Amino acid sequence: MSEIKESELPGIGKKFTLELDSGDKLVVVIHSSGEREVFKFIQDNDEPASVTTLADEEARQIGAILSGTYFQPVIEEAQKLTMKNATMEWIKIAPDSALANKRIEELDIRKKTGVSITTIIRGESVIPNPHSGEIIKPQDTIIIIGGNDQIKNFISTFEIKHRLENDRQ
Amino acid sequence: MIVNESVLSLGISLIALFFAGFLATKVNQSLTAVFIVVGMILQNFFPVTIITEFIATLGIIFMLFMFGLEFSVGSLVNNQRKIFFNGVYDLLFNFPLGMFLGWILGYDLIQTLLFAGIIYVTSSVIVAKSIIDLKRSANPETEYILNILIFEDMFIAAFLACIVGVVNYGHIDTKGMLLVMLKTAAFFLFFIILSRTAKKIIDKVVDIEHTELFIILILSIIVLSAGAASQIGLSEAIGAFLAGLLLSETRQRHRISEAIKPFQQFSTAIFFVTFGMSIDYKHAGSLIPIGIFIFVVSSFSKVFGGYFVGKKYALSKRACLRLGFSLIPRGEFSIILAGTIAMNTNVPYPVKSLTGVYVLLSAILGSILMKESDWFVKNFFESKGKEFQPLGRHSAKD
Numbered sequence: 249m250s251e252i253k254e255s256e257l258p259g260i261g262k263k264f265t266l267e268l269d270s271g272d273k274l275v276v277v278i279h280s281s282g283e284r285e286v287f288k289f290i291q292d293n294d295e296p297a298s299v300t301t302l303a304d305e306e307a308r309q310i311g312a313i314l315s316g317t318y319f320q321p322v323i324e325e326a327q328k329l330t331m332k333n334a335t336m337e338w339i340k341i342a343p344d345s346a347l348a349n350k351r352i353e354e355l356d357i358r359k360k361t362g363v364s365i366t367t368i369i370r371g372e373s374v375i376p377n378p379h380s381g382e383i384i385k386p387q388d389t390i391i392i393i394g395g396n397d398q399i400k401n402f403i404s405t406f407e408i409k410h411r412l413e414n415d416r417q
Numbered sequence: 418m419i420v421n422e423s424v425l426s427l428g429i430s431l432i433a434l435f436f437a438g439f440l441a442t443k444v445n446q447s448l449t450a451v452f453i454v455v456g457m458i459l460q461n462f463f464p465v466t467i468i469t470e471f472i473a474t475l476g477i478i479f480m481l482f483m484f485g486l487e488f489s490v491g492s493l494v495n496n497q498r499k500i501f502f503n504g505v506y507d508l509l510f511n512f513p514l515g516m517f518l519g520w521i522l523g524y525d526l527i528q529t530l531l532f533a534g535i536i537y538v539t540s541s542v543i544v545a546k547s548i549i550d551l552k553r554s555a556n557p558e559t560e561y562i563l564n565i566l567i568f569e570d571m572f573i574a575a576f577l578a579c580i581v582g583v584v585n586y587g588h589i590d591t592k593g594m595l596l597v598m599l600k601t602a603a604f605f606l607f608f609i610i611l612s613r614t615a616k617k618i619i620d621k622v623v624d625i626e627h628t629e630l631f632i633i634l635i636l637s638i639i640v641l642s643a644g645a646a647s648q649i650g651l652s653e654a655i656g657a658f659l660a661g662l663l664l665s666e667t668r669q670r671h672r673i674s675e676a677i678k679p680f681q682q683f684s685t686a687i688f689f690v691t692f693g694m695s696i697d698y699k700h701a702g703s704l705i706p707i708g709i710f711i712f713v714v715s716s717f718s719k720v721f722g723g724y725f726v727g728k729k730y731a732l733s734k735r736a737c738l739r740l741g742f743s744l745i746p747r748g749e750f751s752i753i754l755a756g757t758i759a760m761n762t763n764v765p766y767p768v769k770s771l772t773g774v775y776v777l778l779s780a781i782l783g784s785i786l787m788k789e790s791d792w793f794v795k796n797f798f799e800s801k802g803k804e805f806q807p808l809g810r811h812s813a814k815d
Contacts, residue, residue, distance in 0.1 A: 256492040258563050259545040260554050275555035287555035294736045299552045 363394035423466035456693020476688030479681035485661020504568020510722030540748025581652035708774035746783030
């Protein structure tokens with residue numbers, strides 16, 4: 249991956265220079281006003297061959313397209329494949345649950361069932377990627393991910409009664 | 418009914434500014450130059466009143482405050498060596514020339530120094546705007562231009578503080594000079610220490626939700642700093658500049674800038690008009706030849722200075738010349754230098770009027786020259802067919 253050079257243009261904004269493999273240079277200037285300019289310099293030329301000016305909103309859209317969040321042809325297919333056999337489950341923790349008031353590491357969920365806890369929803373707050381030392385509390389909702397069999401295994405191992413089928417609240 | 422008349426004349430000035438400014442933006446001309454011309458014309462209809470004079474003073478204070486607020490301390494610290502080297506180079510090329518010219522014109526020492534500052538300082542407002550308009554912000558020479566501008570602005574701020582101090586002291590002797598330098602240094606140091614040690618406290622103090630109270634607090638900080646500077650015999654402008662620097666590192670910086678901008682734009686416009694009104698109309702005609710002469714000479718030294726800075730970083734010939742040409746426009750700071758100090762007008766070439774002519778020439782012609790620098794390169798520096806020769810190697814960062 250090419251290195252991006254960053255330099256300040258006092259009174260104007262910030263400049264980012266990316267040397268492309270072709271030897272050309274792509275320079276992005278972010279103005280203090282929020283406007284972006286994209287310059288293309290061919291080889292060692294010191295005058296831009298082209299300039300594109302983008303408003304803040306336009307730049308964000310283009311950015312999303314370039315980074316692949318708008319449309320991801322290859323990766324999306326891969327995602328479907330993995331999701332065929334994987335399930336996410338929202339599980340409400342009852343006060344008498346086997347999971348309640350235990351640290352994630354002492355439950356040893358991954359080893360016993362193959363399932364991972366991706367998120368804990370506790371009232372208004374959300375804990376993504378909870379630490380293994382995190383304690384699961386009664387009334388929490390946990391989001392788990394795993395293969396269909398693993399999820400079944402999890403439910404039977406911990407005797408889960410409150411499954412919230414994709415009900416996020 | 419002095420008040421009523423001066424309010425009416427202020428209104429007339431403003432509407433004149435609007436129409437002139439409107440036309441100026443249509444042809445993409447610098448507002449500074451146009452506002453001065455408006456002032457020159459309006460002096461035939463009514464005099465400068467107490468009100469306009471007061472607003473003009475505020476204009477300088479607000480301008481310097483905004484300047485401090487938008488001053489990038491970060492890039493000054495990060496690129497200090499580059500800024501220092503390039504800045505000193507530019508200073509050595511142009512400041513002594515200004516002193517020499519001042520001496521030829523028969524000015525006394527203070528006026529000569531002041532004139533050197535006027536000749537030396539490039540307008541960062543005009544140049545930055547032109548760079549953006551001409552789509553040159555990504556060009557290799559642009560960083561060096563901006564570095565030089567930072568140094569110039571910093572230098573002129575300190576210079577202004579010193580020279581106003583000397584004028585307020587009354588006469589020039591070693592003791593007085595030393596005293597002024599000490600005072601200036603102490604004042605700068607006080608603000609620097611304050612901004613370093615009390616950063617968090619300042620941040621909290623200016624974090625006020627209430628819009629009206631927020632503006633009043635910020636205004637009080639500006640005016641108090643300006644007043645304090647004036648109290649110890651320095652320029653009010655420098656107090657405002659340091660207040661700006663002090664607030665530039667707070668999280669409220671953007672909000673402060675938004676709040677003060679309307680005040681600044683209004684009062685600065687009036688400042689330029691007032692300056693234009695003080696230019697001796699009949700005298701200005703005879704000043705044009707000498708103005709042109711000074712413009713040509715000082716432009717040459719700017720271009721050469723800039724060219725050598727560019728050469729040092731191995732920029733191509735074209736880039737070097739663009740760098741040099743971009744330093745020609747003079748503007749707001751030259752006017753401030755000429756406008757803050759009341760001077761003896763009993764000389765063949767009064768500094769104020771000459772500065773007016775000079776700034777008009779360099780603001781208008783300077784931006785044109787900036788745009789057309791490539792034309793010069795093609796016609797004077799390159800023989801035909803040489804155009805596609807590989808241009809000099811350079812790196813964006815040192």
